[in-house]
Amino acid sequence: MQKTIILSLLLALSVQSYSQSRQKDKQSKTQSREKTTFQTSNPWKPVTDLRADVAIVYSVKDHHGKGNMSFEERVQSWRDKGYTTHFMTGIAWGEYQDYFTGAWDGEQHLDEGQVTQKGDTLWHGHMVPYIVPSANFIKYMKEKVIKRVIDAGIDAIFLEEPEFWARSGYSGAFKSEWKAYYGFDWRPQHESPENTYLSNKLKYHLYYRALNECFTYAKEYGKSKGMNIRCYVPTHSLVNYSQWMIVSPEASLASLPCVDGYIAQVWTGTSREPNYFNGQMKERVFETAFLEYGSMESMTEPTGRKMFFLTDPIEDWPRDWVDYKKNYQATFTAQLLYPKIADYEVMPWPDRIYEGYYRTSANSDRKEQIPRFYSTQMQVMINTLNNMPESGNKVSGSQGIGVLMANSLMFQRFPVHQGYEDPQLSNFYGQALPLLKRGIPVKTVHIENVSYPQTWKDLKILIMSYSNMKPMDKAAHDHIAEWVKNGGVLVYCGRDEDAFQRVQEWWNTNGNTFKAPSEHLFLKLGVKEPFNGGEYIYGKGKVYILRSDPKEFVLKANNDEAFVNTIKTLYETGSTEKLEYKNHFTLTRGPYELISVVDENSSLSPYIMTGRFIDLFDPEIPVLHEKQVRPGEQAFLYNISRVKNPKTPQVLAAAARVYQEKVTKSTYSFVAKSALNTTNVMRILLPVKATKIEVTDAAGKTLPVESSWDAGSKTCFLKFENNPEGVHVKLSW
Structure with a gap:
């Protein structure tokens, strides 16, 4: 017994x-399988079946979007089609009318919106104000939103866009939070630089608190149900929020235990914001996107958080399909030039992309749904992301130059005080664009992450300025000084004349009497008053002070040479490596080749690559032996010579996702799935030309197909209509 x-x-x-x-x-x-995602407020539909790994279902509001379904029914509609489901909603705005109108707790809360100096509430939609996230609103989010989502079995929550507009800060709700946080009565931000700084620090704190409390609750409640809840922040880049005059917690969230990662919300709409270079203000979509994605990567890389990169084939602002295609290619290339990031939100809002009507050209008022050439190309591109590998390769160019950023970049943007202006964030771009436009892949470094050793890895030169931001914690200077002492080179650019140098902060309180925070840093680095421009030695490293604000390098034509020459001299001193000037960026990731050629460069030469490639920006995915990329253009190629297991039949490129592959000695078969009303193109590697091609629908009915054979690359080209239920393909030889 x-x-x-x-x-x-x-x-x-x-x-x-x-x-x-x-x-x-x-x-x-x-x-x-959570490598590729998209977000939608609608239930599954055949015309938006993208075949990414994850459908992020947006909003808990019942009957939201099309379909007249409850939240749980919308979630189930995607699960029934094989998707993993996650959840997303706004933290600064959303379909929370039951909160604002009093249906939740019997009290109206419309007075908790963000309000400007004129008394205007900032609205995101009908009865949807941008929110001052009070303790009561946080309680609502926990009880009405997060709990319901977890009860629906979802274990990944995305609270997006924690946004507090810099021009707001005048509501009763904000004044109450001010008194609770600072211990004294509210002060109007427009009356002094110090008030502005205090106001924006509070805005930053309120969303830091909101996300910390919401995510901590989500993890605890999930744990009580035996679930491991993962929490992510979809957010614009620090570059964009600073330029658009929005305050958000950004980099500080990357160190919170309850934050698992981010989505980098970078797309044409953010990257086309004009900036100055060589005295000219204009859109520089590729360069801005490169810096935006870079600021998101450097925000999380030292902390080990997961990062999804987002691109959008269109944008919020209505334009024409040709414009969308050109700028989509620029942002798409920029994101892929970061080889350590290999998780993606392939698009937001597929309903507006596939079903929206936009102009056919810039000079026409005629509108149409997405053209087949564009939807085909787009689907080829997003399907590469399902297989996009991480890579140890680095983007071409001289490595090891970084520009320091801080969350406080967002604090000084509005309003202007004492006449000191920073047009289009030129004090940031003035440090980056003169190098980027010369083909130097400058990276960004976050002052919030200087305590992490990974932040300093492979960094040779750090460029910084306190003309447009301030250090919120003096401990950052200890880490910077230690890096210089061990051999780093610090280049400080700034006159230190902006009005925010004199706000009441740690550098001029509690016994400190520094006129500017840089003076505290300089003393740490062994530089004595009067802190004149020039070169100084500290330990094994150097400090070079340039007494010019970075904006001066870009607001006037041909005014960046002294700055660039200084960087070149410092980079090459004591090194055999030269600072390389060029007009292009290239990167190899597995079989994929990325190329971007910049304009506004002394070289007007195209970049020429030879070999055997599939052109992934061409909806006909042709095989090329040479690709020329001109200034202002990008290219995305599949290098056939880099195919793994070249003797094995396989799909190299397709505007659909491939399932159920089967290989025998004389056949190769698979099922291709993608959205209805779109065209699939495929290039398939075979040992010899197929003698028989069978293409049928799920019921076995033969479908029309175009085909051709490229003997040089041993690839078969197929073209047929997509179906989310699956198109069965069998090739025999």
């Missing part, structure tokens, strides 16, 4: 162990 009990216990433990192992395997497989 005792023996039987022991055997039963051992069997039970074995079964439990096996069950736990299977559960871990299942969870691991589920999370390994």
Whole structure:
């Protein structure tokens, strides 16, 4: 009897162990499929079936979007089609009318909107104000939104766009938060630089608090149900929020235990914001996108948080399809030039992309839904992301130059005080664009992350200025000084004349009497008053002070040479490596080749690549032996010579996702799935030309197909109409 009990216990433990192992395997497989995502407020529809790994269902509001379904029914509609489901909603705005109108707690809360000096509430939609996130609103988010989502079985929550407009800060709700935070009565931000700084620090704190509390609750509630809840922040880049005069917690969230990662919300709409270079203000979409994605990567890389990169084939502002295509290619290339990021939101809002009407050209008022050439190209591009590898390769060009950023970049943008202006964030771009436009892949460094050793890895020169931001914590200077002492080179650019140098902060309170925070840093670096421009030695490293504000390098034509020559001299001193000037950026990621050629460069030469490539920006995906990329253009190529297992039949490029592949000695078959009303093109590697091509729908009906054979690359080209239920393809030889 005792023996039987022991055997039963051992069997039970074995079964439990096996069950736990299977559960871990299942969870691991589920999370390994979370490489590509998209967000939608609508239920599944055949015309928006993208075949990414994850459908992020937006908003808990019932009957939201099309379909007249509850939130849970919308979620289930995507699960039924094989998608992993996550959840997203706004943290600064959303369909929270039950909160604002009093349906939730019996009290109206429309007075909790963000309000400007004129008394205007900033609205995101009808009865949807941008929110001052009070403790009561946070309670609502926990009880009405987060709890319901977790109860629906969702284990990944995205609270997007924690945005506090710099021009707001005049509501009763904000004044109450001011008194609670600072301990004294509210002060109008327009009356002094110090008031502005205090106002924006509070805005920053309020969303830091909101996300910290909401995510901490989500993890705790999930744990009580045996779930591991992951929490992400979809947010614009620090570059964009600073330029658009919005305050957000940004980099500080990357160190919170309850934050698992971000979505980098970078797209044409953010990257086309004009900036200055060589005295000219204009759109520089590729360069701005490159800096935006870079600021998102450097925000999280030292902290080990997950990062999804987003692109959008269109944008919020209505334009024409040709414009969308050109700028989509620029932002798409920019994101792929960061080889350590390999997770993507392939698009937001597929309904507006596939079903929206936009102009056919810049000079026409005629509108149409997405043209087949564009939807085909777009689907080829997003399907590469399902296979896009991480890579140890680096983008071409001289490595190791960084520009320092801080969350306080957002604090000084509005309003202007004492006449000191920073047009279009030129004090930031003045440090980056003169190098980027010369083909130097400058990176960004976040002052919030200087305590992490990873922040300093491979960094040779750090460029910084306090003309447009201020250090919120003096401890950052200890880490910067230590890096210089160990051999780093610091280039400080700034007159230190802006009005924010004199706000009441740590550098001029509690016994400190510095006129500017840079003076505290300079003393740490062994530089003595009067802190004149020039070169100084500190330990094994150097400090070079340029007494010019960075904006001066870009607001006037041909005014950046002294700055660039200084960087060149410092980069090359004591090194065999030269600072390379060029007009292009290239990167190889597995079989994929990325190329971008910049304009406004002394070289007007195209970049020429030879070999055997599939052109992934061409909806006909032709095989090329040479690709020329001119200034202002980008290219995305599949390098056929880099195919793994070239003797194995395989799909190299397609405007659909491939499933159920089967290979025999004389056949290759698979199922292709993508959105209805779109055209699939495929280039398939085969050992020899196919003698028979069978293309059928799910019911076995033969479908029309175009085909051709490229003998040089041994690839078969197919073209047929997509179907989310699956198109069955069998090639025989």
